[in-house]
Amino acid sequence: MTCDGVRDRLDRHVAGTLDPAESGALAEHVAGCAACQADLEAARFLVAPTAGLRREIVPAADLWPGIAPRLGAGPRRLSLPVWWLVAAAVFLVAVSSALTVAVVRRPRPAAAVDFASTEARYQQAALAVAGLYEQARDSLAPDTRLVLERNLAVIERALGEAREALRSDPANRTIEAMVVAAYRRKIDFLERAAALDRES
Amino acid sequence: MRAWTWGLAGLIGAVPLGAQTKQSKAFAVAPDVAVRIHNLVGLVRVTGWDRDSIVVAAMIPRGGGSFFGGGSGRFAKMGIEGQDPSLTGPGSELDVKVPRGARVWIKSASARVELTNLGGEVEATSITGSIELDGAPRVTTLESIDGDVTISGAATVVRIRTGAGAVTITGARGDVAVTTVQGPVTVDSDQLLAGRITSVSGRVTVHSGVPPDGILEVETHDGDVLLVLPAAIDARFDLSTVKGAIHAAAAAPGDRSARFTLGKKAGAGRGAGITVRTFSGGIRIDSNPKGG
Numbered sequence: 001m002t003c004d005g006v007r008d009r010l011d012r013h014v015a016g017t018l019d020p021a022e023s024g025a026l027a028e029h030v031a032g033c034a035a036c037q038a039d040l041e042a043a044r045f046l047v048a049p050t051a052g053l054r055r056e057i058v059p060a061a062d063l064w065p066g067i068a069p070r071l072g073a074g075p076r077r078l079s080l081p082v083w084w085l086v087a088a089a090v091f092l093v094a095v096s097s098a099l100t101v102a103v104v105r106r107p108r109p110a111a112a113v114d115f116a117s118t119e120a121r122y123q124q125a126a127l128a129v130a131g132l133y134e135q136a137r138d139s140l141a142p143d144t145r146l147v148l149e150r151n152l153a154v155i156e157r158a159l160g161e162a163r164e165a166l167r168s169d170p171a172n173r174t175i176e177a178m179v180v181a182a183y184r185r186k187i188d189f190l191e192r193a194a195a196l197d198r199e200s
Numbered sequence: 201m202r203a204w205t206w207g208l209a210g211l212i213g214a215v216p217l218g219a220q221t222k223q224s225k226a227f228a229v230a231p232d233v234a235v236r237i238h239n240l241v242g243l244v245r246v247t248g249w250d251r252d253s254i255v256v257a258a259m260i261p262r263g264g265g266s267f268f269g270g271g272s273g274r275f276a277k278m279g280i281e282g283q284d285p286s287l288t289g290p291g292s293e294l295d296v297k298v299p300r301g302a303r304v305w306i307k308s309a310s311a312r313v314e315l316t317n318l319g320g321e322v323e324a325t326s327i328t329g330s331i332e333l334d335g336a337p338r339v340t341t342l343e344s345i346d347g348d349v350t351i352s353g354a355a356t357v358v359r360i361r362t363g364a365g366a367v368t369i370t371g372a373r374g375d376v377a378v379t380t381v382q383g384p385v386t387v388d389s390d391q392l393l394a395g396r397i398t399s400v401s402g403r404v405t406v407h408s409g410v411p412p413d414g415i416l417e418v419e420t421h422d423g424d425v426l427l428v429l430p431a432a433i434d435a436r437f438d439l440s441t442v443k444g445a446i447h448a449a450a451a452a453p454g455d456r457s458a459r460f461t462l463g464k465k466a467g468a469g470r471g472a473g474i475t476v477r478t479f480s481g482g483i484r485i486d487s488n489p490k491g492g
Binding site for chain 1: 309327328343345346361363364379381382398400401419421422440442443457477479480
């Protein structure tokens with residue numbers, strides 16, 4: 001299964017409505033793909049917060065009477081002089097060519113670009129779980145908060161060191177894997193920390 | 201009443217003992233009863249026995265809360281509620297005997313948890329309390345943020361997570377997965393079928409055999425890793441570190457990664473898969489001349 005195939009099926013997989021054979025193929029792909037693992041974790045994270053949302057929201061006021069008359073009016077025609085359209089076309093070609101040259105002359109490894117998007121997804125997931133912990137934080141005993149945050153500081157330090165090493169050596173896949181592992185630890189620990197409030 | 205739906209059979213009584221109260225309860229249950237036990241401060245001691253009944257004794261100091269408990273054939277729940285959060289002395293003690301095959305779930309905050317002779321599924325969580333297990337449950341899941349976790353016995357499926365708590369596993373066989381933040385991990389076993397150990401800064405020491413179809417994976421950030429393996433092991437090794445050092449007979453000094461095989465089976469493409477990854481932790485592979 002490809003990454004696109006995983007993305008198409010992710011929600012049904014998390015909801016448990018995906019065909020078991022497809023679920024198996026998806027799990028197999030995810031096990032070896034850091035980007036899809038990040039997507040899966042983000043999707044799993046969304047299950048609980050979205051479960052309580054209403055299926056539809058009815059507008060407070062009836063807006064249809066205001067919209068209906070405008071639909072029959074038809075599109076407005078824009079009329080411009082020919083010389084203006086030619087100038088705009090030349091300008092667009094010049095700008096897009098300049099941008100293409102700039103991008104091509106500044107090579108960036110494809111792997112680094114891919115990892116940047118993977119890391120962005122992990123950062124998003126970590127931020128969301130950190131928000132849950134913040135909500136739970138006040139109801140935890142001060143000693144418990146201290147213990148949790150001491151451990152979080154250790155995880156954060158390790159993540160910082162791994163990210164710093166990756167900046168110096170952006171093509172190093174081993175360090176990439178360590179950065180991903182550090183994000184996973186952070187997300188996992190924050191989830192546990194947030195759950196302490198629900199369990200107690 | 202059907203045999204498996206035996207209910208509460210007897211309340212033995214509540215006896216004041218000076219500054220603390222002792223309460224006891226006993227009731228008949230199914231051999232695979234699911235038991236939930238809740239005691240935040242003090243001690244929870246759970247012992248498996250060869251009877252289809254639960255006997256619980258609670259010792260509750262003044263301010264230590266009140267005991268609740270009961271259940272029917274396949275489900276029982278008990279614990280201490282209303283504990284005074286400012287209580288500074290010892291907390292309440294719960295001593296529970298359950299059928300050996302019971303599925304036991306325990307929730308603690310700082311209470312020490314002691315588990316003995318259980319053969320079913322065991323799950324215990326704590327924040328700062330230590331957890332000790334002696335026996336071989338079918339499935340063991342133990343979590344403590346700051347408390348130490350100790351397992352002795354031939355447990356088969358083990359899942360442990362701690363923060364700063366130290367993890368010590370002796371005698372476990374089968375599938376062992378441990379995750380810590382700062383806590384050191386020590387595993388001493390004859391044979392691990394599958395071991396997965398991760399830590400941020402905890403030192404990891406494994407002293408075990410791994411069968412030819414087994415795996416052992418260790419990953420740390422800056423925790424040192426020491427594997428002491430039988431001299432006659434058949435294994436494929438994949439060791440790598442970003443800033444640490446590798447000490448293994450088959451690795452050259454200064455190498456940051458090393459891949460090699462030991463034993464005839466591994467040379468022929470079989471053998472255990474042993475993988476170690478660290479960021480700056482050292483990796484050392486030693487052989488145990490005694491073989492185990």
